[in-house]
Amino acid sequence: MSQTIDPTTVGTQDAAVDLAALDAARERLATDDAVLRMSATEAEERSGYQPPTDEGMGERMIMNMGPQHPSTHGVLRLVLELDGEEITRSRPVIGYLHTGMEKTGEQLTYLQGPTNVTRMDYAAPLFNELVFSMATEELLGIEVPERAQWIRTLMCEVNRISSHMLFMATNGMDLGAVSMMLYGWREREELLRFLEAVTGLRMNHNYIRPGGVAADLPDGWAEHLDSILDVLPERLEEFDTLMTGQPIWRERLQGVGVITAEEALSLAATGPLLRSTGYAWDLRRDMPYLCYDQLDFDVVVGSYGDSFDRYSIRLAEIRESIRIVRQCMDKMPPGDYRIQDKKVTPPPRARIDESMEALIHHFKIFTEGFKVPEGEVYVAVENPRGELGCYLVSDGSSHPVRMHIRAPSFVNLQTLPHLMKDSLIADTVAIVSSVDPIMGDVDR
Amino acid sequence: MSADGAVDRGADQVGDPGAGPADEPTLHGVPVTTSCGQEVLHPSRDGYRGLVEELRSQGYWVAVDLCGVDLLGTSGRRGLPASVEPERFEVVVNLLDHRQRRRTRLRVQVPESDPVVDSLFDVHPGLEASERETHDLLGIAFRGHPDLSRILLPDDWVGHPLRKDEDIGRIPVQFKLGADQAARS
Numbered sequence: 044m045s046q047t048i049d050p051t052t053v054g055t056q057d058a059a060v061d062l063a064a065l066d067a068a069r070e071r072l073a074t075d076d077a078v079l080r081m082s083a084t085e086a087e088e089r090s091g092y093q094p095p096t097d098e099g100m101g102e103r104m105i106m107n108m109g110p111q112h113p114s115t116h117g118v119l120r121l122v123l124e125l126d127g128e129e130i131t132r133s134r135p136v137i138g139y140l141h142t143g144m145e146k147t148g149e150q151l152t153y154l155q156g157p158t159n160v161t162r163m164d165y166a167a168p169l170f171n172e173l174v175f176s177m178a179t180e181e182l183l184g185i186e187v188p189e190r191a192q193w194i195r196t197l198m199c200e201v202n203r204i205s206s207h208m209l210f211m212a213t214n215g216m217d218l219g220a221v222s223m224m225l226y227g228w229r230e231r232e233e234l235l236r237f238l239e240a241v242t243g244l245r246m247n248h249n250y251i252r253p254g255g256v257a258a259d260l261p262d263g264w265a266e267h268l269d270s271i272l273d274v275l276p277e278r279l280e281e282f283d284t285l286m287t288g289q290p291i292w293r294e295r296l297q298g299v300g301v302i303t304a305e306e307a308l309s310l311a312a313t314g315p316l317l318r319s320t321g322y323a324w325d326l327r328r329d330m331p332y333l334c335y336d337q338l339d340f341d342v343v344v345g346s347y348g349d350s351f352d353r354y355s356i357r358l359a360e361i362r363e364s365i366r367i368v369r370q371c372m373d374k375m376p377p378g379d380y381r382i383q384d385k386k387v388t389p390p391p392r393a394r395i396d397e398s399m400e401a402l403i404h405h406f407k408i409f410t411e412g413f414k415v416p417e418g419e420v421y422v423a424v425e426n427p428r429g430e431l432g433c434y435l436v437s438d439g440s441s442h443p444v445r446m447h448i449r450a451p452s453f454v455n456l457q458t459l460p461h462l463m464k465d466s467l468i469a470d471t472v473a474i475v476s477s478v479d480p481i482m483g484d485v486d487r
Numbered sequence: 488m489s490a491d492g493a494v495d496r497g498a499d500q501v502g503d504p505g506a507g508p509a510d511e512p513t514l515h516g517v518p519v520t521t522s523c524g525q526e527v528l529h530p531s532r533d534g535y536r537g538l539v540e541e542l543r544s545q546g547y548w549v550a551v552d553l554c555g556v557d558l559l560g561t562s563g564r565r566g567l568p569a570s571v572e573p574e575r576f577e578v579v580v581n582l583l584d585h586r587q588r589r590r591t592r593l594r595v596q597v598p599e600s601d602p603v604v605d606s607l608f609d610v611h612p613g614l615e616a617s618e619r620e621t622h623d624l625l626g627i628a629f630r631g632h633p634d635l636s637r638i639l640l641p642d643d644w645v646g647h648p649l650r651k652d653e654d655i656g657r658i659p660v661q662f663k664l665g666a667d668q669a670a671r672s
Binding site for chain 2: 060062065069072073078082083084137138141143145146182184308310311312324329330417418419420423430432436438445447449453454456457487
């Protein structure tokens with residue numbers, strides 16, 4: 044094969060993934076009998092004791108965990124088939140938070156789109172807006188100004204830290220390190236305060252829009268961010284003291300929920316879940332978008348593919364993101380924060396007062412929206428949970444014909460039955476937590 | 488196109504012009520087009536599963552995403568090559584080649600009268616949930632799928648909400664209702 048890129052930079056260092064290993068993993072996934080093939084209704088009716096079957100299967104218990112369970116991060120329901128304390132088969136049941144956002148996206152104009160998609164992955168809303176905006180811009184064939192690119196990079200990385208902080212908090216709480224919840228929440232709140240100062244909202248920002256961002260960075264943003272970034276490293280040291288080195292913490296996570304690189308690839312798992320296996324794949328480095336090709340950062344990988352690796356990777360990714368944010372602050376260029384293309388950009392507020400045409404233009408853009416050329420496009424970005432993709436189909440009108448979001452949480456959830464196979468029921472919480480699903484993203 | 492699957496990525500010379508009918512460019516034996524600079528393959532419903540299997544052996548290890556599209560009410564060719572007949576539904580699969588850092592996309596035309604395609608579960612187990620979702624929301628069946636049940640909607644739900652002819656329904660809002668009545672009277 045004509046390799047344009049050194050193959051040693053992708054995959055594991057010691058044992059590179061090849062097709063034979065992938066085939067073996069696919070075979071293993073097909074035969075490990077980890078997925079409980081039972082409808083949600085049937086699981087409800089049959090929950091409880093299961094007598095031995097004629098085929099020689101012993102006594103089993105079917106248990107429904109969730110959807111109202113504090114450690115399922117919202118409304119995830121797990122149907123577990125138990126043999127004593129061990130999970131033999133399981134199945135995640137989802138849809139409790141389904142609100143038809145892809146259908147809603149078809150009713151909204153491209154300008155209104157970000158208000159809808161931002162509510163999907165509510166822990167990392169800026170990435171949803173980013174991927175939708177990038178897809179729209181691809182269809183329009185426009186390029187946003189440099190400063191807007193840098194602002195987007197900066198804001199997304201701040202959002203990545205806040206999202207990983209949420210993971211740190213909930214992961215700690217799920218495993219009994221309740222004080223961790225308070226620390227994680229405290230740090231996250233400081234970051235959200237910065238996001239609020241820039242975008243006006245703590246969550247669901249609608250800040251990144253087709254054509255650029257909604258507003259320029261406010262005065263004093265750098266000092267505000269500096270004050271947060273200055274204290275974060277020492278707070279992370281505290282996390283290390285509290286969790287990373289703790290024997291109880293390690294006992295709970297090491298060797299729990301193990302997956303191999305080939306299995307993760309076969310199941311299309313992405314993000315920290317894939318990287319925990321030692322397979323270095325990060326869209327920011329491998330298929331760069333925004334300004335990531337001008338930034339210096341490392342892709343953090345694990346080596347065992349267990350819950351502990353997934354925890355450590357996220358902790359290390361916070362440090363990497365701090366590095367990225369610092370570089371963005373240094374390199375932030377002057378210029379426009381949105382494209383000056385009359386087709387997609389409303390006129391400046393001051394112009395509306397003095398020009399009838401500007402008023403009409405403004406009115407048209409916000410009522411009818413702008414028309415997007417016919418075509419279809421798939422754009423993907425690396426969100427804190429993996430590959431977040433947006434597939435947009437346009438028929439030339441101001442509303443998309445189809446707006447599909449490839450949600451990393453939704454896809455990653457398929458690994459759960461395989462991660463939980465033959466593990467103890469007490470580890471379920473640790474495993475679900477380490478996959479870090481956001482139910483808004485799963486159900487959309 | 489060389490034998491090992493490496494292709495010239497130039498926009499005008501994708502694949503092997505002259506091999507298909509009416510001098511249509513083809514790649515991996517199926518018509519190929521580009522959309523916004525992205526490579527799109529148009530396999531037939533019968534050849535679709537085989538093509539995904541072949542692409543997997545050529546390095547497209549990861550099936551990133553599968554979704555369905557309902558194109559009821561859209562007119563025109565929708566960017567399809569001349570030899571592909573537009574149908575109401577499309578199943579769209581996004582594949583990713585990690586080694587060469589490239590993507591490709593498959594668009595399969597699925598007729599309204601027989602909305603069935605082969606399941607890719609045997610080739611890429613990671614598409615199981617996506618196929619269930621497409622079945623749930625668009626009513627496209629996947630032949631050979633191990634568990635084609637509803638995934639996002641309740642088991643007893645009737646209909647497929649992402650279809651264009653599905654009624655969206657509305658919750659009455661107090662003031663809107665008042666405005667409607669005022670307009671009628």
